[in-house]
Amino acid sequence: MRIIETERLILRPFRKGDAADLFAYLNAPTATCFLELKLADLAAAETEVEKRARDAGSVAICLKQTGQVIGDLFGGGEDEEDDGTTSVGWNLNPRFSGKGYAFEAARALFDHLFRDMGFRRLYAYVEDHNTSSQRLCEKLGMRREGLFIEFISFTRDAAGDPIYENTMQYAILRREWISAAPKP
Numbered sequence: 001m002r003i004i005e006t007e008r009l010i011l012r013p014f015r016k017g018d019a020a021d022l023f024a025y026l027n028a029p030t031a032t033c034f035l036e037l038k039l040a041d042l043a044a045a046e047t048e049v050e051k052r053a054r055d056a057g058s059v060a061i062c063l064k065q066t067g068q069v070i071g072d073l074f075g076g077g078e079d080e081e082d083d084g085t086t087s088v089g090w091n092l093n094p095r096f097s098g099k100g101y102a103f104e105a106a107r108a109l110f111d112h113l114f115r116d117m118g119f120r121r122l123y124a125y126v127e128d129h130n131t132s133s134q135r136l137c138e139k140l141g142m143r144r145e146g147l148f149i150e151f152i153s154f155t156r157d158a159a160g161d162p163i164y165e166n167t168m169q170y171a172i173l174r175r176e177w178i179s180a181a182p183k184p
């Protein structure tokens with residue numbers, strides 16, 4: 001992806017040197033859907049950064065003032081679905097939530113995916129207990145299109161049985177974005 005600048009943020013590909021910032025929040029992912037991304041140590045974070053640096057759909061969110069990576073976004077990678085559809089998602093270091101950074105970053109990514117990359121439809125899966133992510137989807141103008149009951153499991157109970165989660169799908173079309181969203 002190209003480097004994108006917003007009022008307070010720089011969105012750019014991951015690069016060497018990002019491992020400590022990535023480890024700061026992926027050593028303990030807060031969302032169940034990202035538990036599998038948990039990093040054991042800095043060496044694992046370096047490997048993860050190398051992988052992300054090769055992934056066109058992986059975006060580092062950096063603070064403009066300090067350059068610190070405060071979270072990440074995904075969307076528009078090369079292995080995405082046909083028909084101009086791509087899934088999108090976000091993961092902020094919890095130290096930086098509640099400041100509007102996720103909305104500022106996701107809005108810029110959506111604009112890039114729709115206007116520069118020509119995607120037709122963006123969608124996000126959000127667990128029914130993840131109210132901050134649902135709120136973000138709604139602020140971005142996404143529509144809640146479905147609630148899939150016991151759709152997926154990320155964790156197991158004490159007996160080792162999968163705990164299934166209820167998952168919402170949110171989506172927005174390019175024509176809706178272009179007609180409704182102010183340019184970031």
Ligand SMILES: CC(C)(COP(=O)(O)OP(=O)(O)OC[C@H]1O[C@@H](n2cnc3c(N)ncnc32)[C@H](O)[C@@H]1OP(=O)(O)O)[C@@H](O)C(=O)NCCC(=O)NCCS
Nearest residue numbers: 030031090091092097098099100101102103125126132133
């Ligand atoms: C989901 C997630 C990205 C949301 O992050 P967030 O910081 O709460 O989201 P926003 O950027 O929308 O900011 C939220 C609040 O910052 C507030 N804020 C504070 N200062 C602000 C500013 N200068 N500008 C704009 N908003 C500001 C806003 O009022 C906003 O609250 P509101 O939604 O009630 O209006 C974050 O909680 C996260 O990473 N969670 C863990 C990973 C996860 O769950 N990912 C999604 C899996 S489906």
